[in-house]
Amino acid sequence: MNDQIMDGLVALLPPLLQSLEAMAFVARHLNPPDFAEVLEAAGAPDTLLTEARTLLDAWPDEISGLRTLLQTSADAALAGFEGLRAAPDQDDSLAAAYRALRFLPRAQEALYPLAAGLPAVSRFFLPHACRDDPELQARLGQTNPETGIIHAGNEPATRGGFSLYVPEYYTADRPWPLVMALHGGSSNGRGFLWSWLADARAQGAILIAPTATGDTWALTGRDHDTPNLARILDLVGSRYHLDRTRLLLTGMSDGGTFSYVTGLEMGSPFTHLAPVSATFHPMMAEMADPARLRGLPIHIVHGALDWLFPVAGARTNQAALAAAGARVTYVEIPDLSHCYPRDANSGILAWLQSNPMEPTAS
Numbered sequence: 001m002n003d004q005i006m007d008g009l010v011a012l013l014p015p016l017l018q019s020l021e022a023m024a025f026v027a028r029h030l031n032p033p034d035f036a037e038v039l040e041a042a043g044a045p046d047t048l049l050t051e052a053r054t055l056l057d058a059w060p061d062e063i064s065g066l067r068t069l070l071q072t073s074a075d076a077a078l079a080g081f082e083g084l085r086a087a088p089d090q091d092d093s094l095a096a097a098y099r100a101l102r103f104l105p106r107a108q109e110a111l112y113p114l115a116a117g118l119p120a121v122s123r124f125f126l127p128h129a130c131r132d133d134p135e136l137q138a139r140l141g142q143t144n145p146e147t148g149i150i151h152a153g154n155e156p157a158t159r160g161g162f163s164l165y166v167p168e169y170y171t172a173d174r175p176w177p178l179v180m181a182l183h184g185g186s187s188n189g190r191g192f193l194w195s196w197l198a199d200a201r202a203q204g205a206i207l208i209a210p211t212a213t214g215d216t217w218a219l220t221g222r223d224h225d226t227p228n229l230a231r232i233l234d235l236v237g238s239r240y241h242l243d244r245t246r247l248l249l250t251g252m253s254d255g256g257t258f259s260y261v262t263g264l265e266m267g268s269p270f271t272h273l274a275p276v277s278a279t280f281h282p283m284m285a286e287m288a289d290p291a292r293l294r295g296l297p298i299h300i301v302h303g304a305l306d307w308l309f310p311v312a313g314a315r316t317n318q319a320a321l322a323a324a325g326a327r328v329t330y331v332e333i334p335d336l337s338h339c340y341p342r343d344a345n346s347g348i349l350a351w352l353q354s355n356p357m358e359p360t361a362s
Contacts, residue, residue, distance in 0.1 A: 272351075
């Protein structure tokens with residue numbers, strides 16, 4: 001790299017990564033009564049990012065690919081901060097804040113291809129506890145066209161496709177645990193992939209983030225999503241060596257609720273369920289086949305501050321599922337509102353690893 005490019009990277013990457021960390025902080029701690037305080041705590045790393053962004057305009061066309069990725073990521077981060085700061089003045093400030101946070105996965109998606117060549121970017125896409133692990137960094141530096149991020153019919157505004165992440169150090173000589181992560185209502189799998197990617201990279205899990213066939217998951221009416229999830233699982237399983245004793249179905253909000261709906265069916269191929277910030281009627285446990293529930297590992301994560309699905313319901317769900325014979329682990333997070341807690345992923349994966357179960361279907 002010449003000095004101009006190196007100077008641009010040195011100036012741009014720290015505020016860009018700090019801006020993305022700050023947006024992730026807001027996404028994790030967004031609670032309507034505390035929004036102003038959360039935004040203040042996030043700070044203003046985008047100020048330096050705005051200044052550094054201009055350096056990219058002078059980069060030569062010979063590296064237009066690198067320039068475009070960095071510009072796209074930086075512009076998405078800046079748009080996200082602009083939207084967050086404007087949200088309190090909107091008629092529906094909470095909806096405006098959620099719309100602004102949609103720029104975070106866009107910025108991450110543009111940046112991720114640079115993880116292969118820039119160690120700082122690779123470390124960013126890992127949990128904090130793993131960022132100084134040289135052996136993990138070396139494994140992630142491997143190149144294999146069958147690994148990394150793959151999108152299958154999952155362009156923005158499309159329905160029914162999926163995004164896939166396979167760790168760069170994947171080999172077919174052993175089985176790998178699978179995480180299928182279902183997005184919340186009105187969202188999509190391409191964006192939700194980033195809620196799990198860092199932990200999948202670190203812990204060695206294959207990750208599928210599908211998109212619902214409708215506006216949200218089939219919680220009412222005809223269920224087109226269950227057969228679509230089975231199709232996706234079969235497709236990935238035909239290409240990669242999956243650990244059939246560790247097939248996790250998890251999801252956020254509507255996605256978590258649908259993980260109950262489809263995961264409690266007798267024919268479900270999933271061996272573990274981990275609904276997050278989900279709603280569930282105890283009658284669903286009564287209606288489920290007792291043989292399916294008996295011994296089924298279920299890991300419930302819920303926030304004490306959840307304003308959409310109050311935590312009392314999650315406590316009731318825990319009791320109902322345990323009474324029906326499921327092996328329930330319940331985690332209640334005191335400072336969590338109706339947000340996705342990426343900090344809970346490592347615990348879910350540790351639980352998955354320590355609780356293997358024979359699959360219910362081939």
